[in-house]
Amino acid sequence: MEIILWIGFYFLTFYAFLPALVSRLFGFRVFMKGVSDTDIALTFDDGPDPEYTPKLLDLLKKHGAKATFFVVGENAERHPELISRIHAEGHILGIHNYLHHSNWLMRPSTVQKHIRTTSEAIKRITGTRAMYYRPPWGILNVFDFRNIGYLQIVLWSSLFNDWKKRVGAEKLYKRMRKKLKPGQVFLLHDCGTTLGADREAPANTIAALARILDDGRELGYRFVGIDDLIAVTERAKKNRKVSGDIRMQEETGKPRDGAEGDVRASIGWLKKAVVAGWMLYEKAFHVVFRLRPVGSGHFFNYRIRKYTGAKLDLRDGETLRPGDLIMEIHFENQMLFDLGMKAKTTLQIGIRIIREMQNALPDMAKELSTAPNGDRVKALFGISMIHRGAESLGFDTVELPKGLFAWTTKQYLKFLMRVIHPAGKDRVRGKDDTMHPRMLVMHREMLLSWADESSPRKRKREKERKAVAHGEPNANASTEEPLGTLV
Structure with missing residues (x-):
């Protein structure tokens, strides 16, 4: 039932809701x-x-x-x-x-x-x-x-x-x-x-x-x-553009194409339309699936639900079975978008995501003691494009079984990549064959160790955090495209 709801939500959003929103509110491809x-x-x-x-x-x-x-x-x-x-x-x-x-x-x-x-x-x-x-x-x-x-x-x-x-x-x-x-x-x-x-x-x-x-x-x-x-409108818009170029050149001494600025930070109306629809989608998703914030809620939200996939054998001999409760993690879309717009490269985005995940894991562990049914949660769970470096944080990474759910998840994550990545369109086209969604799973005891100040993991985490703060990638993580987008 859970998977059916997910597929239905994806379908309504991408097949119907977003096209209607973009066309009506922003006039994309319509007159x-x-x-x-x-x-x-x-x-x-x-x-x-x-x-x-x-x-x-x-x-x-x-x-x-x-x-x-x-x-x-x-x-x-x-x-x-x-x-x-x-x-x-x-x-x-x-x-x-x-x-x-x-x-x-x-x-x-x-x-x-x-x-x-x-x-x-x-x-x-x-x-x-x-x-x-x-x-x-x-x-x-x-x-x-x-x-x-x-x-x-x-x-x-x-x-x-x-x-x-x-x-x-x-x-x-x-x-x-x-x-x-x-x-x-x-x-x-x-x-x-x-x-x-x-x-x-x-x-x-x-x-x-x-x-x-x-x-x-x-x-x-x-x-x-x-x-x-339509013909009159096209002529009027063309005349306005020409007049605007002339006026700018008279006022600044530079043609419009010579204007300087942060190209990454200035996005076109189409991308603004997509982002607006994306944010509306997130609000609806939060309501429908009752997401709760992690810590300040600036980067992560979560919900507790039953795991419905196949049995997973995790590290340290632990096993996740269908029916076990999981804490499912979701990125906050606004912060994810802001991060993508400020970063110059994919590597910067990946390093920042790893750092924020490190910072948030103790809060996620603490949520287990306050969230409804938190004492019964078996594992931390997320779905991501290949997220290199996640293993060093204690996650097991498992590919989604092939099928409709995996396909719809991949399309959604590719859409997010196009929105947040500095060169999202080219990234999706150039790396499509390597962009496969994976489950990130961390067993409960591993998650709780992040909140244990006496744990050896605490000392290791502090060392890794200092390295990341100085712009160094995790020693155990690949520097090749470490971006992974949690749904």
Whole structure:
């Protein structure tokens, strides 16, 4: 059951939660809002509908407005005459899956099939391939960023709950009027037959939109297809960048590329997005699995649980069996990230982690006397990429048995490596064949010896700590890539 929960947590985080977070909050690989002085993009989902789409097209034609229709492939095949009319009148056709199903509930290959089938239907009817894609409910999975290929993912900057009839045309108009500004991408609906929608709701949308089109004309705004708004936005951003480079050169006498600074400490928006998602994940993990801090909690947290793996024979003749209680150790993600950003090399990170583990082991030993069921804990336990030097601290290192859990753990640790390592992306690519998760296991008596001031280990530990404090690697540890990331 424990392994099932872990796998489920990994799956939801990396397949669904993080992609949705990164795309919605940070706009990674998606277009959500434009930069323009006059242009607004109207987008319509779920159609075409034989009753409401013709009325909407009549309204748009009357006002000389252009829009983008993200069509459901099944509806497109049922009403090819409406697809032809949308195309003929200069509007943009996009893909909204073949059926209105969430990408979270489908395999990557199924999502691709939905997109391909809808794309082929549009091309068969219009002779033109669709270039834009909006997933139902705006929900992406981790494979969408890579597998969608040539398609531009389009989300939105404003939506108005117009799929519900009870909102009414007047309230809908007021909501839209508040958001009527250049650069906006409005999400509206010309079909009310999908799950959760009301069949008659598009009538309110059309009534409110008629007033919005009048207001927009009076304000000097244009209603354009998503292709035009994207093009205008790209030009505006390019002009801003050029202007910024010129201004910096005038003020400093140096071009932007000549600016000095700590390159390691300055991270791009994408990495900031990933780190933000990572921190949210950690908070959720702490709540779900009830982690407790070790000492100050700056570096390590733990939980006590039953061991569920195969029997392990440890040093000194001790054995860890399924059902034995273990103290499972986890790094504090914020400190791990800060450490990675400050370190110049992998070796520095590894030395610091060894030192912090040495410092924390006495506190971990003391936790056994205060934690619930601490008196029954059989061993200290963690999962790590190959952590050279751990044996010198008293750990046994054991490779995870091959299987789904080992694979998901490796993917998670590779993700952490990309985030915290000064050259994480290159490290993962260059050393992928050597990056295998291992269990680090320390028997209870070995752990308790770290809290025993009279133990010979205490004297050895003081010698090792002084060496590490002076920047010397542990004499018993390899200096080749000693970084190991505990989950």
